[in-house]
Amino acid sequence: MTLNTTSAGPGPLSGIVVADFSRILAGPYCTMLLADMGATVIKVEGPGGDDTRLYKPPSFNGIGTYYLSVNRNKHSIVLDLKDPEDLATAYEVIDSADVFIENFKPGGLKQFGLDAESVAERWPELVHASITGFGTDGGAHLPGYDLLVQGVSGFMSVTGFPDGPPQRGGVALFDVITGLHAAIAVLGALQERSRSGRGQHVELDLLSAALSGLVNQTTGYAACGNDPQRLGNEHPSLFPYGPFPTADKDLIITVANNSQFTRFSTVLGMPDLIKDPRFDSVENRNNNREELRVLLNEALRTETAETWAGRLQAAGVPCAPILTIPEGVQYAESLGLHPVVQVGHGKDTVPLIKNPVTYSRTPVTYDKAPPALDADRETVMQWLRSHRKDPS
Numbered sequence: 001m002t003l004n005t006t007s008a009g010p011g012p013l014s015g016i017v018v019a020d021f022s023r024i025l026a027g028p029y030c031t032m033l034l035a036d037m038g039a040t041v042i043k044v045e046g047p048g049g050d051d052t053r054l055y056k057p058p059s060f061n062g063i064g065t066y067y068l069s070v071n072r073n074k075h076s077i078v079l080d081l082k083d084p085e086d087l088a089t090a091y092e093v094i095d096s097a098d099v100f101i102e103n104f105k106p107g108g109l110k111q112f113g114l115d116a117e118s119v120a121e122r123w124p125e126l127v128h129a130s131i132t133g134f135g136t137d138g139g140a141h142l143p144g145y146d147l148l149v150q151g152v153s154g155f156m157s158v159t160g161f162p163d164g165p166p167q168r169g170g171v172a173l174f175d176v177i178t179g180l181h182a183a184i185a186v187l188g189a190l191q192e193r194s195r196s197g198r199g200q201h202v203e204l205d206l207l208s209a210a211l212s213g214l215v216n217q218t219t220g221y222a223a224c225g226n227d228p229q230r231l232g233n234e235h236p237s238l239f240p241y242g243p244f245p246t247a248d249k250d251l252i253i254t255v256a257n258n259s260q261f262t263r264f265s266t267v268l269g270m271p272d273l274i275k276d277p278r279f280d281s282v283e284n285r286n287n288n289r290e291e292l293r294v295l296l297n298e299a300l301r302t303e304t305a306e307t308w309a310g311r312l313q314a315a316g317v318p319c320a321p322i323l324t325i326p327e328g329v330q331y332a333e334s335l336g337l338h339p340v341v342q343v344g345h346g347k348d349t350v351p352l353i354k355n356p357v358t359y360s361r362t363p364v365t366y367d368k369a370p371p372a373l374d375a376d377r378e379t380v381m382q383w384l385r386s387h388r389k390d391p392s
Helices: 026-036 084-095 116-122 146-152 173-196 206-213 215-224 258-267 271-275 282-287 289-300 305-314 325-334 377-387
Strands: 017-021 040-045 074-078 099-102 127-132 200-205 241-245 250-254 319-321 340-343 350-353
Touching (some): 017 084, 026 074, 026 127, 040 084, 074 377, 084 377, 099 173, 116 200, 258 271
Parallel strands (some): 017 099, 099 127, 127 200
Antiparallel strands (some): 241 250
C-alpha cells in the first residue's frame, strides 16, 4: 500500500497531510475524522504504542476496540523522539505535513524542538493543533483525563438523581467533544491559510470544551448566577420531558411546546389539560410538574410502552424507548442508517461505526483498518524519501 497524498482522491480533504502525534482519544478522534474525509494521516507512536491498544475488554482479534474506534484510515510508524535519528524522521514527517496535531503535556515537546514557538519558526505554513487537559497557564501541570474534567466542569454535579451521588457519563464525552472542536479548528485554520499562506497554532483544552459543551447549564450560571442541580432524567426547563412509566416499561416522551402538549394530552384522553392554567404554558407546566406528573403517570400506566409509542408517534408527539447499545445499533439499521461499516480489506477488515457525515459528491472512505503498531513503517519511509528535497 502506498500513501495517497494527491488531490485526485474523492474525499474533501484529499491532498492534506496530517502528522498525528496524539494518543488516547481526543486527538485520535480528530485525526480519524480528517482521515475519513480523505486526509493522509501519519500516526507517529512512541515505542510502547498508543495506550488504547491495551484498553480491553472488549477486544477484536486481540486489539482493544477502544483503539479501533478512533484510528482507522491512518498509517502507523514508531518513532522514539529521544533517539536523534528518529527525531530527524519525525521532523521529515512534519516537513511534509499541512497539519501537526499533538496532545503532549504543556512544555513536553520543547526538548525536541517541537514547542509552539519552534514549530512556528521552522514551519510557518503549518497548522499546529495542541490539545491539553486544562490549558497552558494555571492548569498546565494537571493531567488531562476526561473523568477529571467531568468532575471539575460541573457535569457530574448535574448528572444523576437528586437523592443520589454525582454520576459520570457513560462515555468519555469531553474527549469526544474536544476532538470535534479540534477538527473544526483545523479546518478553520486551513481555510484561513488558503487566503494568507500562513499557518498558525490552535490550542484546545478539555475543560474549556466541557464548559462550552455544557451550553445552557454553564450559560445559566454565567448570565444570571443560576446553580443547576441534579434532576435525574428530568429537564431543567421543560416538562414533560423524560422517561415515564407505562404498563410494562418506561417510555421517553419529550414535549417542548404547547402544540406538542395539546396533541400529547389529547392522545392520553385529557384534551382539556392545555386549558388548565397550571399547564397552559411551558413555564407553568415546569412550575407545576409534580401535579402534572401524577395525572400523566395515571394515564400512561393503562397501556404498554409499545402501544403508547404507536399512538404518540402517529400524532406527532416525540417519544422513544430506552434501548441497550446493541439495540440502538440495530434500531439505526432498521431505519436504513447502516451504522456499521466494514473497514479495510481482506483479513484485516474490521467492523466499525461509520462516520456520521454523508457528502453528496465527495464521500468519506473506509479504506484502511486501524493499523498494527509500526505496520506502515516501510511505506511511510519510502514516501518520505520520495519527498525529500534535493540538497543541491
